[in-house]
Amino acid sequence: MAEFTVTPWEVSGEIDYDELMKKFGTSPIDNKLVNRISKYAEPHFMLRRGIFYSHRDLGKTLDEYEKGKPFYLYTGRGPSGMTHLGHIMPWIFTKWMQDVFDAELYFQITDDEKFLFKDGLDLEKAREYAYENILDIIALGFDPEKTHIFLDTEYIHHLYPLALRTAKRITFSTAKAVFGFKNSSNIGEIFYTSMQSAPAFIGSELGGEPTNCIVPCGIDQDPHFRVTRDVAPFLGYPKTTMMYCKLFPSLLGGDKMSSSVPEATVYTTDTPKQVKKKIGKALTGGAVSVEEQRKNGGNPDVCMVYRYFSYMFEPDDDKLKKIRDECRNGERLCGQCKMELTEKINDFLKKHQEKREKAKDKVEDFMLRD
Amino acid sequence: MAEFTVTPWEVSGEIDYDELMKKFGTSPIDNKLVNRISKYAEPHFMLRRGIFYSHRDLGKTLDEYEKGKPFYLYTGRGPSGMTHLGHIMPWIFTKWMQDVFDAELYFQITDDEKFLFKDGLDLEKAREYAYENILDIIALGFDPEKTHIFLDTEYIHHLYPLALRTAKRITFSTAKAVFGFKNSSNIGEIFYTSMQSAPAFIGSELGGEPTNCIVPCGIDQDPHFRVTRDVAPFLGYPKTTMMYCKLFPSLLGGDKMSSSVPEATVYTTDTPKQVKKKIGKALTGGAVSVEEQRKNGGNPDVCMVYRYFSYMFEPDDDKLKKIRDECRNGERLCGQCKMELTEKINDFLKKHQEKREKAKDKVEDFMLRD
Numbered sequence: 001m002a003e004f005t006v007t008p009w010e011v012s013g014e015i016d017y018d019e020l021m022k023k024f025g026t027s028p029i030d031n032k033l034v035n036r037i038s039k040y041a042e043p044h045f046m047l048r049r050g051i052f053y054s055h056r057d058l059g060k061t062l063d064e065y066e067k068g069k070p071f072y073l074y075t076g077r078g079p080s081g082m083t084h085l086g087h088i089m090p091w092i093f094t095k096w097m098q099d100v101f102d103a104e105l106y107f108q109i110t111d112d113e114k115f116l117f118k119d120g121l122d123l124e125k126a127r128e129y130a131y132e133n134i135l136d137i138i139a140l141g142f143d144p145e146k147t148h149i150f151l152d153t154e155y156i157h158h159l160y161p162l163a164l165r166t167a168k169r170i171t172f173s174t175a176k177a178v179f180g181f182k183n184s185s186n187i188g189e190i191f192y193t194s195m196q197s198a199p200a201f202i203g204s205e206l207g208g209e210p211t212n213c214i215v216p217c218g219i220d221q222d223p224h225f226r227v228t229r230d231v232a233p234f235l236g237y238p239k240t241t242m243m244y245c246k247l248f249p250s251l252l253g254g255d256k257m258s259s260s261v262p263e264a265t266v267y268t269t270d271t272p273k274q275v276k277k278k279i280g281k282a283l284t285g286g287a288v289s290v291e292e293q294r295k296n297g298g299n300p301d302v303c304m305v306y307r308y309f310s311y312m313f314e315p316d317d318d319k320l321k322k323i324r325d326e327c328r329n330g331e332r333l334c335g336q337c338k339m340e341l342t343e344k345i346n347d348f349l350k351k352h353q354e355k356r357e358k359a360k361d362k363v364e365d366f367m368l369r370d
Numbered sequence: 371m372a373e374f375t376v377t378p379w380e381v382s383g384e385i386d387y388d389e390l391m392k393k394f395g396t397s398p399i400d401n402k403l404v405n406r407i408s409k410y411a412e413p414h415f416m417l418r419r420g421i422f423y424s425h426r427d428l429g430k431t432l433d434e435y436e437k438g439k440p441f442y443l444y445t446g447r448g449p450s451g452m453t454h455l456g457h458i459m460p461w462i463f464t465k466w467m468q469d470v471f472d473a474e475l476y477f478q479i480t481d482d483e484k485f486l487f488k489d490g491l492d493l494e495k496a497r498e499y500a501y502e503n504i505l506d507i508i509a510l511g512f513d514p515e516k517t518h519i520f521l522d523t524e525y526i527h528h529l530y531p532l533a534l535r536t537a538k539r540i541t542f543s544t545a546k547a548v549f550g551f552k553n554s555s556n557i558g559e560i561f562y563t564s565m566q567s568a569p570a571f572i573g574s575e576l577g578g579e580p581t582n583c584i585v586p587c588g589i590d591q592d593p594h595f596r597v598t599r600d601v602a603p604f605l606g607y608p609k610t611t612m613m614y615c616k617l618f619p620s621l622l623g624g625d626k627m628s629s630s631v632p633e634a635t636v637y638t639t640d641t642p643k644q645v646k647k648k649i650g651k652a653l654t655g656g657a658v659s660v661e662e663q664r665k666n667g668g669n670p671d672v673c674m675v676y677r678y679f680s681y682m683f684e685p686d687d688d689k690l691k692k693i694r695d696e697c698r699n700g701e702r703l704c705g706q707c708k709m710e711l712t713e714k715i716n717d718f719l720k721k722h723q724e725k726r727e728k729a730k731d732k733v734e735d736f737m738l739r740d
Binding site: 112115116123153154156157161163164165167168169170171172173175176181182183184185186187188190191193194287 | 535540543546553554555
């Protein structure tokens with residue numbers, strides 16, 4: 001079995017997502033669950049394709065929703081750099097959830113986390129990135145009436161009491177076992193998970209009654225939410241419901257698009273030329289030569305370009321299948337795929353960048369202040 | 371050598387204060403330092419009598435003060451119960467420092483600390499105690515223009531960024547070595563010391579330039595401030611200056627008046643009758659019989675009543691010496707001392723309680739909000 005590591009702060013190796021689900025003890029989002037959601041809307045392609053693939057308590061929360069109990073959404077962003085496509089993917093899904101279930105959304109920007117965990121990043125810089133990231137969030141079209149964005153350091157007066165209540169219930173043993181802290185970990189890192197728990201309860205707190213909360217996010221965040229869920233009942237809140245997605249792939253292979261390798265990453269602010277260059281160098285499942293590929297076909301299962309179509313840029317299942325089939329039978333070469341993907345990304349970014357520009361005037365409509 | 375333990379959260383055994391100073395590595399407030407202070411005012415009896423007996427960097431900070439560099443003061447209160455005389459003692463000294471040096475004072479109320487460290491105490495209750503404690507602080511006559519009181523959970527938006535900067539510099543190893551944390555310690559307890567460091571820097575932060583800070587407090591708080599001082603230079607602030615006092619004795623003997631033994635503790639809200647009863651039962655240095663005491667005298671050095679005179683209720687050195695001499699030579703019996711102390715405490719409390727009542731209308735004049 002291949003080795004891999006997935007924590008909120010480190011992802012390495014080739015992730016076996018089924019194995020990870022077992023290891024974390026989460027449940028699959030199976031056809032039955034997807035069908036239940038289809039009562040409310042055509043299931044999002046990220047559900048149909050098993051990109052949002054695992055959960056905790058989703059069935060229970062849908063049961064209660066059917067009986068008239070609403071839920072709110074909570075997701076987040078660690079502002080350690082500019083936004084790339086890997087960040088946006090789960091936000092697109094979160095917006096879909098907001099639209100379908102008409103749900104309030106709390107969007108946490110963890111400037112404290114990134115400051116604590118990243119050497120050389122100061123709070124001011126984290127806040128600058130936060131602002132840039134917020135523009136991307138707003139550009140995705142979330143409902144300003146129902147979307148509440150906050151930076152931890154700015155909204156701390158509401159978060160801190162909740163974080164304290166959480167922290168009092170988490171021993172160092174637990175934190176060490178869950179996150180692997182060492183003697184050299186700083187004491188802010190050790191405390192931080194309480195700050196990520198707090199927003200799971202904020203809707204209950206502000207609304208004055210215990211309310212279900214669904215968190216759509218990458219499965220690498222599960223360690224935090226295991227802790228959140230363990231503590232919730234002691235604080236009088238329902239256990240947080242989780243919807244986990246797979247991590248957006250790096251263009252050069254590997255399981256998570258990372259800001260630390262800019263050429264493996266498409267940023268929302270990239271120019272068409274930059275995108276073309278990056279996609280041009282992407283890892284594909286192509287054969288060693290054109291002749292070979294025409295003869296034996298390519299392998300979409302290991303191809304990053306195909307994965308980009310699948311995860312984000314080809315929502316149409318039939319069209320995706322066509323790409324897959326054409327690749328397999330050698331009709332379609334990597335150049336064509338790269339060209340089409342580049343076009344789709346640049347189409348997306350052109351519109352996104354326009355909306356991102358307009359978002360600059362809308363920030364205060366979204367920020368949770370008091 | 372007798373065993374004793376002094377940490378910010380536990381004091382037990384008979385404290386050898388000289389030994390403690392050596393153990394912590396603090397310096398004595400010697401005659402030379404007291405004389406330097408006498409340039410500004412007749413030294414407070416707590417300085418003359420070695421009650422404020424130890425320091426870090428006081429000489430250096432006075433040097434800089436002489437050269438025109440002001441300092442601000444910072445002290446605090448953990449709101450785990452009603453205020454007793456043991457709390458008030460260092461505050462009286464702090465007010466004297468404010469008056470003599472015309473200094474700003476930041477007064478931290480650590481509702482977060484008490485919530486995190488005390489089983490069964492909820493945040494709401496800690497805040498209720500905070501309010502009660504604040505009335506006592508105001509009643510002591512601090513300058514409302516220069517005194518800034520805040521609860522951690524209410525002033526957190528200013529404290530948190532400073533606490534984060536501190537926390538990033540403190541490893542779990544250090545915190546464990548300094549405070550003795552265990553695997554069962556909660557992660558809020560581990561983080562907390564950063565919150566107690568933050569106000570040491572708040573005057574520099576709000577004033578826009580690095581400024582000296584003097585913290586008058588019980589020597590049991592030294593572990594926190596060792597950490598604060600170690601971190602300060604990395605954050606661009608001067609190392610915090612410390613003035614440490616001995617702990618106010620319990621009426622029943624033992625080195626710290628504690629709220630957990632109400633009969634050993636005089637609260638600021640006690641009635642004259644309650645005070646009389648408590649002082650009546652105080653541990654003294656009296657002999658086994660009146661005859662014996664008339665003949666051989668008493669021992670003021672082990673007498674809690676005498677210590678109360680010395681620490682707080684007889685500021686006049688001559689009068690204190692007279693009590694001491696009369697006790698030693700058998701002229702004065704315990705009953706007389708108890709009666710006189712009761713009277714002095716009740717006189718103090720009568721006025722204090724009146725001012726405490728008036729303080730209810732002044733709270734907002736003192737609170738640091740924005």
